[in-house]
Amino acid sequence: MTRRIKIAGGGLAGLSLGIALLKRGVAVELHEALAYPRHRVCGEFISGVSDGTLGNLGIAGALADAERLATASWNDGRGLVSEMEVRGLGISRWDLDGRLRCEFENLGGVLHTGSRISAGEGIVWSAGRPRARGGWIGLKCHFRGLELRRDLEMFAAPGGYLGLARIGNGVVNACGLFTERHSNGLKGPQMLIGILESMGLGNLAGRLRNAEADAGSFCGVAGFQPGSQRGPAFSIGDAAWMIPPFTGNGMTMAFESAECALQPALDYALGKSDWDSAAKAVERSQRRRFRKRMAAAMGLHVFLTVPLALRTVLALARRRCVPFQTLLQLVR
Ligand SMILES: Cc1cc2nc3c(=O)[nH]c(=O)nc-3n(C[C@H](O)[C@H](O)[C@H](O)COP(=O)(O)OP(=O)(O)OC[C@H]3O[C@@H](n4cnc5c(N)ncnc54)[C@H](O)[C@@H]3O)c2cc1C
Incomplete structure (x- = not known):
């Protein structure tokens, strides 16, 4: 006889924990405030997740046909700043959450x-980022007919950053903070296009204007x-740790959390704790x-979002003095 586990929030953290528990014979009741399928504000670029984690949760199949992304670039209003290699997956949240x-x-x-x-006893809290005064807006929209020069293109300028990622079927996701x-x-x-223009990313704004926007996918x-x-106690996913996008x-991190x-929830369900x-x-x-990757990411977040720090980083990067590849490892 096992105790039933309740989960508040059916994003990636809640759904993947629910699946893993069900596969181990635990009864799970999941409450999701909204509906499926739906578009979510997300760059839709997954990197750093191991096959071991996906296998342990029993969710590898949901990502089997995701777009494989291998090349990436950092750019600013003047053009290319740096190139790097990545190992990532591109998939729309509409598909992933739905699967x-x-x-x-x-x-x-x-x-x-x-x-x-x-929140309460026996309820896993995976309800996403709590409301807070942060001063940020996140926007995302899918585009068709947008030629990418790399699988993933990142753009930074005083006031924010945006990523373009291939997510399959000729669709490119544009998402920024x-x-x-x-x-x-x-x-x-x-x-979105107006914001990019006001930040001095006119070329990027022009590329998006010339592509076909899927207005139904726009969200913020x-x-x-x-x-x-x-x-609250037993928080996972963004509800516990929200890494800069x-x-x-x-x-x-939602999968890893x-x-x-998994084991603590199983121990509770089996009456062992x-x-x-x-x-x-x-x-x-x-x-x-x-802890470590969050500290590194929060440090870099300052460099990307404080205009003077960003200008300095971009100037150094143009002189090949910023080891983007190493920095990427630190936040994984
Ligand atoms: C601008 C931006 C870009 C990003 N880009 C990327 C990226 O490219 N790659 C990447 O890996 N990550 C990215 N992320 C982060 C990623 O989207 C999140 O880390 C991830 O979705 C977190 O999953 P989660 O399950 O913890 O939370 P969520 O996906 O937010 O799910 C929480 C769910 O809980 C529901 N809920 C809330 N309150 C309750 C309640 N009381 N009861 C029941 N249900 C409730 C909500 O409706 C929601 O469905 C980005 C985030 C932002 C903001």
Whole structure:
């Protein structure tokens, strides 16, 4: 006889933990405040996740046909700054979350959509980034007919950054993080393009204007602060640790935090531990796994978002004095 586990939040962290528990015979009830499928603000570029983690969670199949991304570049308003190699996957969140949701239900998980619940004993908190005054807006939109020079193109300018990633079927995802002062009165993809223009990324804005925007995929978020979060007990995913988006590691951390939560949740379900001990074990395990990469990412986030620091980094990078490849390793 096992205890049923409830999960609040059906993003990547909640769904993948739910699937892993179901595969081990635990009954799981998942509450998701909104609906599936839906577009989410995300660069849709996954990097650094190991086959071991995906296998342990039992979710490798959901990524089997994802686009393989190998080349990347950093650019500013003047053009190419640096090139590097990456090992990543591109896939739309519409597809990925939808596939995990189907797998969860196929395994017998009970899913309540349109259901917002509160934290409490026996409830894993995977409800995403908490609301906070952060001064950032995140925007994303899919485009067709947009020629990419690398699999992943990153652009930085005073006021924010944006990534273009191939996500398959000829679709490119454009997603960026901008300071709120750059928000304008425009709507949909035009808002994104207008922001890029106002940041001095006119060439990029022109490329997006000449491509075909999928207006239905446009979405935005505001009111969050990257870093370690003070969520309720037994928090996982962004609810516990939100890494700055430029790293392309937030989805990986959502999977890894589900992996950190798996054994403590099993111990609770099997009556081997109480909720408080299980919650503390999850917190310790995530701290060990994420502390260093989060510190590195938060440090680099300052360089990318403080105009003077960014200009200095870009000037040094043009002289090949910034080891982008090494920095990339530090945030994984
Ligand atoms: C601009 C931007 C770009 C990004 N780009 C990338 C990228 O390229 N690569 C990458 O790896 N990561 C990226 N990320 C980060 C990545 O999207 C997140 O780290 C990841 O989605 C976190 O998953 P999660 O399951 O923790 O949270 P979420 O995906 O946010 O899921 C939380 C879910 O909980 C639901 N919910 C909230 N409250 C409740 C409640 N009370 N009850 C029930 N349900 C609730 C919400 O509706 C939501 O569906 C980016 C983030 C931003 C903001």
